[in-house]
Amino acid sequence: MDEEDRKAITRNLLSLVHLTNLDSLVQKLVDKNVFSERMVQKYLDAELPANQRKRELYLDVQLRGPCAFRGLIQSLVETAQYQVARILVLRPQPQRLGVAMEPEDGDTPDEAVEHRVHPFILPFPLPGLHQGAVSTRLQNLAIEENEVVNVGREPLQVEVKLASQRMDVPSKKALAVYRMASRPKGLFLLINNIRFDNGEPERLGAEVDQNNLTALFEQLGYQIFAYQNLTLREMRRQIFEFAQLPDHSKVDSCVVSVLSHGHAGMETNLVSTDGCSLSVEWVISQFKNEACPQLQNKPKIFIFQSCRGDERDFGVVPAIRRLHRVSSGRTQSDGVAMSKLRTYSDMLIAHSTLPGYVSHRDIYQGTWFVQAICKTFMHHSHDTDIEDMLKMVDQLLADCFSENQSMQTSCYENRGFRKFFFNPGLYVDDIRIV
Known part of the structure; x- marks a missing residue:
């Protein structure tokens, strides 16, 4: 899937979960070979909360190859979920995807272009923390097996800062220090x-x-x-x-x-x-x-x-709000x-x-x-x-x-x-x- 398409799903995940009609969407995704019949069973499991099943579907579709986003948009349009499709794409983009979208009531062609993104909104604040800080933090964490919100996809670039002097010398408190000078270490x-x-x-x-x-x-x-x-x-x-x-x-x-x-x-x-x-x-x-x-x-x-x-x-929730975390050793x-x-x-x-x-x-x-x-x-x-x-x-x-x-x-x-x-x-x- 294209990087920008993934970002559109991740950025608007909560809105997509809130607005999607899952039952009508699932079979369309099977018909368009985005998922197999076996794969979609977990999205139809009534014992799981509906929001959880919808969230998993949108996270999983990001891993389904280069044609998955197009299949998703087509499925949304063909099930008349135009508002959800609008969240994911600009009005001109459906032409590129080969999808015709119906305008919402009151839309003019120019106005419809602006209906492209819903803001990322947390469903509730974490207790004891400022909502603004938590929102930023959650938006900057990565989706891990359908449970963590994405922080981006670029791996860490590891560049070690070299030492200017050796530290493997006894301290003033006479703590023993391991020698570390061999090549290789x-x-x-x-x-x-x-x-x-x-x-x-x-x-x-x-x-x-x-x-x-x-x-x-x-x-x-x-x-x-x-x-x-x-x-x-x-x-x-x-x-x-x-x-x-x-x-x-x-x-x-x-x-x-x-x-x-x-x-x-x-x-x-x-x-x-x-x-x-x-x-x-x-x-x-x-x-x-x-x-x-x-x-x-x-x-x-x-x-x-x-x-x-x-x-x-x-x-x-801490009984007394602390400004600093302190880790104790063993x-x-x-x-x-x-x-x-x-x-x-x-x-x-x-x-x-x-x-x-x-x-x-x-x-x-x-x-x-x-x-x-x-x-x-x-x-x-x-x-x-x-x-x-x-x-x-x-x-x-x-x-x-x-x-x-x-x-x-x-x-x-x-x-x-x-x-x-x-x-x-x-x-x-x-x-x-x-």
Whole structure:
């Protein structure tokens, strides 16, 4: 579908939902091969609210190819829904589309041209917030699997700001800091499951996440190992083999990221393309000190983008209105003999959402979480510790609302992890830091 046609649908979505007669429209869309008989069954399901079914139809039609908009306009006209068609097109455009539209009562030919767009109107304000700010915010968020209002379709351009001085030096408070000066800085494993064989929906927009993370970590100085659409057996093999790579002994860090659907039971599980579950804890265990001696005493960072359940976070109205959000970190203490290495240490584990909750994904720009990581890391990794950056990531997520007003909270776990700076652009063999 043409970009301007998509914008017309997205910009006027609430008006289209309010005015459309769904029952008469659906069969016409089938007749014009915009949808198949099987595809339209969900729009006819009387157990679902009518507005929800209409909204899903208009969002889905944007993905139905270059002729879908023309078929939509023709269907609206042939079912006498002229006002809805007028919202989407100028009066001269139906001639281009081969559609004749009837004028509304009282229209002259010149006046009819002006009936092209209805303003974007929110059905109700979010409690506790100014309506104007919320309207702008909702208009600038992306449609994610029929639930988030579109922010545009251009992917993020990742450009990392390089460091001018090394930050991996002890602080005045004597906090231990990881050395980060090797070339490459580390090895980065990325597994991105997009399409599934077991009926799980395709993760539209996941390719953008992969491109963004690859660009980010290449600019941060990492060697990339990227894989797509792996079965359970393939996921296990690639993760195990990556953990055993001898080159880990030559670099200063390691990053592992898995992007997929996810389920929550007793623990968080990632879904393979053949519909099996892989425990997040199994992934992490491949890098514990006994299993991966090449990475002992080196920072190991895990980034998991997946749902961790089905619950949606709709937020709460604060008892006292606050002007600033404050994120608190997590502290841990472990008591072991100093002559031994702990089983798990030097690990930082970041999750896109809380246990039990869904994780939002924009079909054009990728997941909220990966977008926030890339935006934060590219601007702040030159002088900011990674835990502070993960707090910044969650602050970005705190300003995201879906169309049905659901939100998202990221989290991370520190398992014996010290201060860590990426030092982008600075290496031990660089004359600038010798």
